[in-house]
Amino acid sequence: MQSETPWQENSVFIEIGVQCADVALSLRHEGYSNYLGVSKNAAQVATLQSKHPELAEDLVHTQQRKVVRRNNAQVLILSGSSVLHLWKYRSVRHADCVAWRARSSPLALLGMLGCLLQMLTRRYSKPEIVSLQTPEGSTCRMFVTRVLRPKLPGQKSLHFIPHRLGITGLFERFKEREAKYVVLRWFDELPQIKPNEDVDLLVADESLESVLDILHSEPGIQPCDLYSERGLPRSDYCGTPYYPNSVAKRILENAVRHNDLCMVPSEHDYFHSLAYHAVYHKGLKSDLPVSGATQPRKSKSDHDYATILQSMAERLGIDVEISLEGLHNYLQQSGWGPSDEMLARLAIACSRNPWLQTLASRLEDHVHDQGLAVFVVRREAVERELLKQITDMVEDGGFEILATKKLSAKRIEIGASQTRGGNWKLEGHFDISGGPPAAVIIAYDDKPLPLTAKQKKKFKTRTNARLFVKEHIRDVLCKELTVGERFNALHSSDHAADALHLIETLVPELMEEVLDHLSDSSQTITIREEVRRAA
Template identity: 40%
Template sequence: MDARVLTGVGLGLLAPREATRRHLRAGLSIDSFFDELNRRGVRYAVLRWFETLPDVDPGEDVDVLVADEDLPLLRTLLGSHRVAPARQAFDVYSETGLPGSDFRGIPYLSPALAARVLDRAVLSRGRYRVPSPADHFDSLAYHVAYHKGLRSGLPAEPGGRPATDDPEHDYVSILGGLAADVGLSVRPTLADLDAHLAAAGLRPPLDTLEKLAEANPWLRDSLDREFGPADADLPGLAVFVVREQAAGLLDRVRAELVREGWEPLVTVPLDPAQATRVRARVRGGNWGAGPFAVSGGGPAAYVVAFDLAAVVEGATSSPERVTASKLAVRRRLLAGQPSGARFNPLHSSDNARQALDYLDALDDPALVAGLRAQIAGLRAATAFPYPVVELLPSGRRRAVTAVVDHPVFGESVCKVFHPGAHRFLERELRARTEFADLPEVPALLEAGDTWLLSPRYSDTRAHVRRSLPGGPHAQLTPGTSLALARLARTVHARGSHLLDLTPLNLVSDAVEGLKVIDWEFLQDLPAERPPLAQSPTVLGRDDRSPDGDTPLGVSSYGGAVLTVFSARVTGVPARLLLGGAARWSVPLLAEPGMALAWLLLTLRTAVKRSRPRVVRAARRAARAVLVGLARRGR
C-alpha cells in the first residue's frame, strides 16, 4: 500500500471525537478561514490576542467563541486530531458549552456574557469578528478571574502580592489599558474583577463557579468566604431538578430516590417565572442534550431530598454520593428506552450550598425554613435510645445501625429505622418473633417504635470456606450451606421468602454460632406458592411480585444475582441442598465444586483485569506506528 494512503488511513484512525482543540484543515490559511466564516454568516468572536492576526506567536492557539447553531459550520474548516498536525491550532467554544466545545464540561463564559459578546461583536480590519471594547475587557476579566486565578499574576486582593512573577501574559497592564479605553475604574486584582463581573450580571452561577474552582484555589477560597462551607450546615440536603421530558415521572423519581436512601422532603413544580430563573441559574444555563441523543428539556420541577446517610448528627454526604444516586436513578428511568430516544431526565445540586442556591431561585424564603424543620424532625426521629459507642458501617438507606451501651445488656447493636422505612422494621420484628425458633435468627433484646436491639455478635468467619475473587463474596462451608438450606425450607413452608440472603449477611459468633443479620426483605410468597427451588429466597429476585421491595445490592439487582445457594458459593446444585440430600454427600461434592468455581472465577477475573492493559498496550503500539508514518508523510 502507498505510504501516503496508509498515512491517511492512520490519521483517520487517530482522529478523536470532536474536541475543543482543533486545527485548520490542510490548504486553509488563517485569513481564508475567517473569510469563509464571514461568507457563511457564522456568529463568532475571536476572544483575545486578535490584534496581530493573521500572525500568531509560535505555540499559541486562537480562541474562538461561536454561536451554538453555527458550530456545525466549522467542521469542514477545522478538525480534531490525536496527533497535532503542523497547522494553526484553535480552541473552539460554543455559546452554551456543547459537547466538544466546552471548558472542562461547562460553558466557557457565563450565558449572559457569551450572548453579549456574540451579539455585539465588531469587525476588526474588515476581516476578524472580535468583542466590542467593553466586552473585550469583561471577557478577559472573566478569563483571568475564573480560568487563570493566581496563575494570571494578579494579586488576590488590593495590596497583595502576585502568586507568580512570570505570568503567561502581562494581564495587569493589558486589563488596565482595556479598562481605560472604556472608562472603567477597576483595580487589577482578582477580587475586584470578580466584583465587577458580579455587579454587571456576568458572573456565572454558583454551581458553575464551584466547577471552575476545582482548578482555581483562589476562587475556591473566595466561595468559602462568601457562601460558607459546602455543607452549608445542612449536610445531606440536595435538589434534584426534573427536566421537562420527565415531568410525568415525578412519582417514579421520588420512589427511586427512596430506594437510593434519600428522603424526599418537598416537590415543587416550577411556574413559568421560576422555570425562567432556574434555567438561567442552574447547570450554567446549559440545558442541551449533552451526551444524550435528545435534550431532556428545561427545568420542570424540584424534588428536594435529604440523604439519610447524613441523618446522624456529625455525619456527612459527599458529592460522590449525590452523583452516584443521580446516575442510578437516571439509569432506571431510562431502562428500556431505545438509544435514539434517550435523554437526560434529571440534574442535581452537588452539595448543600448549591442546593440552597437552587432554592433561592424560587424566591420562597419560607420553603427553606420548612426544610430545616423537616430535617431536624428526621434527626430527632432517628435518635438512638441509648448512648452510642460507635456507628457501624452501612448504606443507611433504611436504617442507621450503631453499637450502644445498654444499662442491662451492655454493648448491644441498635438499629434505628427512618420514618419512611417502618415496614422494614416490622419485617425485622416479625423475623425475631415468628421465626425466633430458628437458630440463625438474631435474638430480640428490646424494641421501640422506630428501633430494635440485638446482641452484639462477634464474627469468627467460621462459615467461610474461602473468599471469591473479583468481589466481596465468599464460598461457604458445607455445614453452613446445609444449615441455610434448612432455614430456607422452614421459611418457605411458613409462606414467606427472604431476599438478599447472601454471604455478606452472615456472621458466625463464637458462642451463638451462625446468624443471618438482615431480615428487612422478609416478605410473603404469592398465593400460588412456587417450588422451593424457584423461591425468591433461592433465586435472589422476586419475578412474581414486581411491586415487592427489592434491595439494590449486587446480590439481587440487575443481572448479577448471587445468593447463599448459588453453586459458586456452595459448590453443589441448589436442588441437591434444598432436597434434603444426605449429610455426607454435600461435603463430598462441595469441595471439588467450590474449587472448580473458584478457579474459573480467578481466571475470568484475571482476563477481565488484563484486557484493558492489553488493549491499551496495543493502542499505544499502533498509535506509535501511525504517528511515525504520519510524520514521515508530512
C-alpha cells in the same frame, strides 16, 4: 488482505512524521482527499513539496509539542519513529483508527508489539492489513487498528483549524456562513499565530453547529478553543459556560471588525472579558497580585495581564485596582461577574484553581449544602408514568422529597437548552433517547455520605455518595424494559451548586421556598397542584 477499508470516504487522515509521499499519493489515488502530512523536519517537507507540487498544500512543517495528540485525525497514520506512540494510548485515543506501514522494519515491529500489548486491555482492535494502490500501480500496505475506547484530546472545547483554510480562510468561511462569533483575545498579530498559542473563539449558540461543521471538515493541527453562550456540547469550560449568558450575549452583540479580518470584542468589552478571564479562569496563574497590598507574583504567564489591563483601564477611564481582589469586586459590581451558583460550579469543576476555592469559600452556606439534590426525570419516563416509581426509589435511597413537579412545554424547551450542556440525545449503552427534561424531583439528604477514593476518581465533581441512587434507578428501569426499549430515564445534580442551577433553570418559582427550607429545615415547600410537599 482487506478488500474494504475501515474508514469513510470523507474521513480525516493525518500522517505524523511523514517521510515520503507514498501514503498521500495512494490515498489520493483511491479517492481520499482529506489528508495532511506533518513533519518536524522542515527540509523533508520542502523536498516533498518540490517533488510533488500537487501535495504542497497537504504537507506542513511544525515544531508543535504533542502534535501526535493534538489534531483532529479520524485516521491517524504514524510514520518513522512516531509509530512508537502506539505504546502511548493517551497520544492516539482521539482517533477512530491508527495505521502504520506494514513492513518488517524494527520500528514497525515495535509498533505492532505496542498494539498487541494494548489489545490485552481492550484499547485496540486486532490489526488488519489494508492495501492501497499507488498511481504507478504498486501496493501500499498498512496495519490498521481501531481505537476501542476513544477520548477527545484535552478539554472538550478544543478543536483544530483546517490547515488548507488557515486562519484567514476560516474567518472568510465564517463570514460566508453568517456565523456570529468573536476572537476573544490576542488578536492584534493575526493572521500570524505565535508557536504553541491557541485561538480562543466565542460563538453564538445558533452558529455553533455551522462553526463545528467548518472546523471538522478538513485536517488541522492548529488548536483553537471554542466556547458557546450557554456552554453547549463541545463548547463548554469545565462543564460550565465560559462566561455568564448575559455577558456572552453582550460581547457578541457589541463585536467589531478588526483589520478587515475577523470579529473581536469592542474595546470596553475586551477589557471586561479579559479581566474575567484573568480572575476566574487563570486565577493565580495570571500573575496578578491577590490585592493591592500584596506583591505581584513572579511572572510565569505567557502574557503580562497586570500591565495590559492597567493600560486598558487607563485608556477607558476605568478606576479599578488591578489585582485579583480588585477586579473580582469590580466585575461583580458592574454586572460582569459570575453568579454565586456559577462561581461555586466553577470552583468544583476547577478544583486545582486555588483562587476559585478562596472565592467559593466566601459564598453563603446554602451554596455549599451538599445535602440538596435535584433529579430530572426525562420525557420518556414521564410518558410511561414512571415518575411516582422513580420518586419512591429516590426516597428509598435516603433522600427526603421536598417537591416534585412536571414541567410545562415552554419550560421543557428552555431547560433542554440550558441544562446538561444542551445534550439530551441518545448516549451510552441505551437503545433509545430518554428525551428532554419533563419533571423535577427536589430532594434533601441531611447526612450526605462521602465518596470512596475509587468513586471520586470516576465522578470528580460528585459530593454525596447517595447520589449513586441515580445509577441504581437507571439499572432497575432498564431491567424492566425489553431489549430495544432501554433508555436513560434520569439525570441528577452532582453537587449543591449544580442543584441550584437546575432549580433556577427548570423550576425557578420554587427557588425561594427551597432556600427557606435550607435555612430552616422545619420549613416545608407550599403544597400546590403538581407539587409534592416534604412529609
